[in-house]
Amino acid sequence: MSHPILETTDLTVRFGGHVAVDRISCTFNTGELTAIVGPNGAGKTTYFNLISGQIAASAGKVVLNGRDITRLSVAQRTHLGIGRAFQLTNLFPNLNVLENVRLVIQSKAGRGFNMFSMASTHDDLTTPAMEIVERVRLSGQALQPVSELSHGDQRKLEVALLIALDPLVYMFDEPTAGMSVDEAPVVLDLIAELKHRKDRSILLVEHKMDVIRTLADRIIVLHNGALAADGEPAGVMASDVVQEAYMGKELDIV
Template identity: 70%
Template structure:
């Protein structure tokens, strides 16, 4: 197996007496799409937060590309190559769609502390932002403020931001939550396309089993903050421990919803 791009070692976080993520040790490899599943409250989003840095780990390490990033602030982790799309839409609501992407491209180009040239004059950055908007088919709303966009388009923009970041590791937290089937398909196509086109590492928190079955190369199951299963989709879905983890949460729904 290749060298892991991202790995966690004994990653743990406690909130008071509650252990939300408990000694999780795992690796993620380039070109691999890993689905992270588990019942509500299993610690999936917290696990994501620990990796991308919104929460600092109580103990354990996150290593990206050989560099220990566990103590770095969120922005430094982004610069190191982590890109995250959030579960709840998390954009700049009063800025235009184009400006949302332009800001990402500008961050990527390290132009944020440019005090003197105007942002308008940096035409290469704007042009690149427009190309990315075209990729997600949002160019027709480029000049609209994000707050006026329908939910589905906002989710698309969320993915577009991730594409603009050009990260080494893509982290999607329930990218299709609250979307119509059509919209969800667009997003899933984008993710599948990403995976096919680039040798990137994709982490995906997802509830819908059919999505996982078609997209994932590997499934990691979290339950009560612990990693309880890890392996190829067919194997993991069949295992008793996963059935048990989902018990009480209507396994039928989880498997076919």
């Protein structure tokens, strides 16, 4: 059941002289939740951007399900099964909540070029969209423009868009950043639910150690753009190098 789905080989990106991601080779498995940790500026988000395609790699490869996707566009990767939620909320601000989710379902259904029917008549898109809006507890705000939502609700919607996409590889970039203590569990429960399905690979960039402890099957540590450690959560967290260099302070807090 646990088999490799996504692999990066010597993945590298340079901005001028600066190497932001430095020869990262790593394999991610279906049914596994991998937490990606490291200090600010370690290259976590850049590594994500390389996998989902927002940034082109300078060298190395990204392989999804045996297919080299290194040169494909973001949209093509999305259709092949890479899904991404963003660290800074990245939604369609003047469209309502339901429409945000509906657009994702419509994209999956491949109906974007349907020009002569009314979008409102496609009930087979609207109904599942509404179900997802309910799952993230936003049904009360379904018809509100996103710009009027609280920060926490926007974060929930950000996750909802990814769930609507239901990719093979889920990529969450600090999904609970800035959420209140009451709101974060809604998102974390959804991620836990996904994890228990065992048929998806989940990549999670996260700073909160308690979240990582409860959710992660595996941790990889990035430092200065390179892979510094990779393994079982207990082992990685206990290793001296990680303790001292990268997580000393954060572990003290917990």
